[in-house]
Amino acid sequence: MNCSVDISGERILSDLSFKVHKGEMLALVGHNGAGKSTLIKAMIGTREKSSGKFTICSIDQDDQFKEYKEKFAYIPEEPLLLSELTVAHHFKLYQKSYHIPDELFEKRVKVYTEAFELEDKLNDYPEALSKGMRQKVQTICALLPEVPLLFIDEPFMGLDIYAGNFLEKELRQRCEEGISIVLTTHQLDKVRSLADSFIMLANGGISASGSVESFDTLERRDTQ
Numbered sequence: 653m654n655c656s657v658d659i660s661g662e663r664i665l666s667d668l669s670f671k672v673h674k675g676e677m678l679a680l681v682g683h684n685g686a687g688k689s690t691l692i693k694a695m696i697g698t699r700e701k702s703s704g705k706f707t708i709c710s711i712d713q714d715d716q717f718k719e720y721k722e723k724f725a726y727i728p729e730e731p732l733l734l735s736e737l738t739v740a741h742h743f744k745l746y747q748k749s750y751h752i753p754d755e756l757f758e759k760r761v762k763v764y765t766e767a768f769e770l771e772d773k774l775n776d777y778p779e780a781l782s783k784g785m786r787q788k789v790q791t792i793c794a795l796l797p798e799v800p801l802l803f804i805d806e807p808f809m810g811l812d813i814y815a816g817n818f819l820e821k822e823l824r825q826r827c828e829e830g831i832s833i834v835l836t837t838h839q840l841d842k843v844r845s846l847a848d849s850f851i852m853l854a855n856g857g858i859s860a861s862g863s864v865e866s867f868d869t870l871e872r873r874d875t876q
């Protein structure tokens with residue numbers, strides 16, 4: 653993956669280049685405004701890049717956008733649910749978009765709605781849900797398909813402790829199954845406990861990167 657991104661003529665990300673390996677969990681870290689969400693949005697295709705190239709499993713974002721999109725699922729920082737669809741409709745929409753077989757779909761909906769305590773909310777519309785519940789619905793949607801890559805912007809924001817612990821376990825399990833995950837977080841304890849590697853963004857570029865063990869050293873050095 654490599655890219656530059658300009659917003660309103662201002663360079664936000666400059667010549668970033670990195671790889672995410674199969675089964676790797678990569679944490680994007682950096683202060684507010686460092687460009688973490690912008691990078692994720694460029695990778696999912698909702699923010700145009702000014703130059704560069706993204707590929708997932710050798711599929712190029714610009715040349716084969718439909719195939720590229722089918723290779724990842726995305727959990728945004730703020731839930732983006734449609735007001736005219738119920739919770740169950742959202743799940744069905746993901747099933748159709750990602751061609752999820754019925755058996756897998758039903759199994760995952762059951763496991764996740766139980767784990768996130770949403771079994772009695774399936775026929776509710778987003779406006780009847782709390783912000784945390786909307787975040788849980790959005791999270792479940794992204795966990796339904798079998799895709800090689802997950803992009804997650806602040807996965808634990810707004811989730812209660814039980815849901816956060818469940819998601820942490822689920823993400824770890826997905827990586828063990830060979831799925832790669834790129835997440836942003838300000839929770840450095842999560843970087844340490846979950847991620848394999850990190851990229852620190854600053855001033856539009858990568859100021860540090862490496863294994864999570866080197867993140868620990870960097871953190872100690874920077875706080876002493």
Ligand SMILES: Nc1ncnc2c1ncn2[C@@H]1O[C@H](COP(=O)(O)OP(=O)(O)OP(=O)(O)O)[C@@H](O)[C@H]1O
Pocket residue numbers: 659660664682683684685686687688689690691
């Ligand atoms: N829609 C926009 N219009 C103008 N500038 C924007 C827009 N979105 C982001 N920016 C700018 O791009 C830069 C990076 O923002 P971004 O949201 O990617 O940061 P972040 O690292 O995700 O921050 P946070 O930790 O606060 O979520 C900031 O300077 C921000 O002001």
